[in-house]
Amino acid sequence: MYFGIDLGTTNSLISVFENGQPRLISSKPMVPSVVALIDGALITGDAAKERLPTHPKDTVAAFKRAMGTDKTFKLGRQTHTAVDLSAMVLAHLKHLASSETGYDVSDVVISVPAYFNQLQRDAVRAAALAADLNPLRLINEPTAAAIAYGLQDIDEQGHILVFDLGGGTFDVSIIEVFEGVLEVKATSGDAFLGGEDFTKVLFEHLAQKHGIPTDDVVIKARLWDAAESLKQRLSTAHEAECDFVCDDRTESLSISRDTFSDIASNLVRRLRLPVERALYDAKLTSQQIDKVVLVGGATRMPLVRSQVSRMLGKLPEVGIDPDHVVALGAGIQAALTANDAALDDVVMTDVSAFSLGFSISRQFGNRYEHGFFEPVIERNTVIPASREHIFQTVELGQTEVHFELYQGEAPRVQDNIKLGAMKVKVPRNSKDYESIAVRLSYDTSGLLEVDTTVLSTQKTQSVTITDLTGGLSAREISARKKALQSLKVHPKDNEDNLALLARIERCYAMALAEDRNQLQNMLLTFQYALDRQNPSEIQSLQESLSEQLDQFETNYVR
CATH class of the missing domain: 2.60.34.10 (Substrate Binding Domain Of DNAk; Chain A, domain 1)
Structure with missing residues (x-):
């Protein structure tokens, strides 16, 4: 069995790859990424989440955002790092998977935001080791989602843009599917943009509008919980409201989709740059994207879906539950890493997220x-x-x-x-x-x-x-x-490239007049491509120039 983990800001999941397919562990697979202190003991998951509004001093959430930093979190008298807290969540997932499958879960693939830098990725590895797990590989979250969608449509061809907006991070990946190959063309993102930020602007709007003090940690935690609840309700209704008790008075809190769109407009604008960067790096236009898929619970917000449609000119698809797809993809990657026979016909490539x-x-x-x-x-x-x-x-x-x-x-x-x-x-x-x-x-x-x-x-x-x-x-x-x-061979020293250069020079010696100018341009173009050392660019030029030389020789050799 092969296991994949989605270590999320808001929720975490673990999947297992068996019988040629990935599946989620547990009938209630989404484990809240929350840790709480109860009677001197640390707990995580649903029980910890329930204490967040009522015991904010003894409960911590959204700590994934502090991975790779020196920030610490206090639980009662105890102090913990983001690595410590993440390790507790991972240990909980390991226990769930071991209990259900009967396997001693050790080797895992863990998903991380595409724009996590190396310090953040090292922190995830450290958390896994602390949870007695062996992280075989860290996979970018949108890449994991792309694998899940790509495997589902492995017989199709085209470009898929994965728009992944989770609780704390935003990632975009563009993947090309062709002949059983899943090739990541580009990835981009914002490691500090997610559903939590949308909750925050709503929280601040409600506090200001109703004069609710936020210096009291209990009132602050309860107002945050109310803001999160209203945000989720707006996914299915044009207006949402709830009662909020503050200082023995009851306030009726309400928000409309239009108002929410206004106060979150700056966040929505931040979604554009990573998409544009990914398209630019992939050398594609929005019209060349064949399918847009949404990943992450925050993509349920109508203002996000509307922005995606406007940016890319097509309605996004949600064929797989956006909360589950990353964990499923991580499970598939675990099987690919172990060379599972069920995936013999699948080839997966990835890209470097940073220079x-x-x-x-x-x-x-x-x-x-x-x-x-x-x-x-x-x-x-x-x-x-x-x-x-x-x-x-x-x-x-x-x-x-x-x-x-x-x-x-x-x-x-x-x-x-x-x-x-x-x-x-x-x-x-x-x-x-x-x-x-x-x-x-x-x-x-x-x-x-x-x-x-x-x-x-x-x-x-x-x-x-x-x-x-x-x-x-x-x-x-x-x-x-x-x-x-x-x-480790410079393209200038590759035999095929040397042969093509020699062929261009031979044709130049054969040619006259304007044909020589054309062949000289071909020679310079290919030499510049070799200097840039981009294999895909060189291969494409090899094919194009070879066709042109074939035509030239057909015309000259009678």
């Missing part, structure tokens, strides 16, 4: 500014991937270069996540600057390899960064490093 690159110095006039980010593997590159970049020393006579590897999208490395570092010795050269070829290789497990070659001496050096792998064994790391070797 990977190095800290560099840039020259401004007569001085250098340090700490700029130079991406080598861009975000939404299909992984595994290997890219090479040439760096130079910044000073004559320099004898050492310090390479620092970062993950992120900010122009300054101080705003990105540092992953590792290495020092490379170069010969003292007082007449010229030394050049170093740096190859960065990244695989689906999170394994990173940095290979450097000092061009003047051909001296090489390598470092392997395993912090992102979640604890692969030495044997597994060795196997993955061996698999990466096949990628």
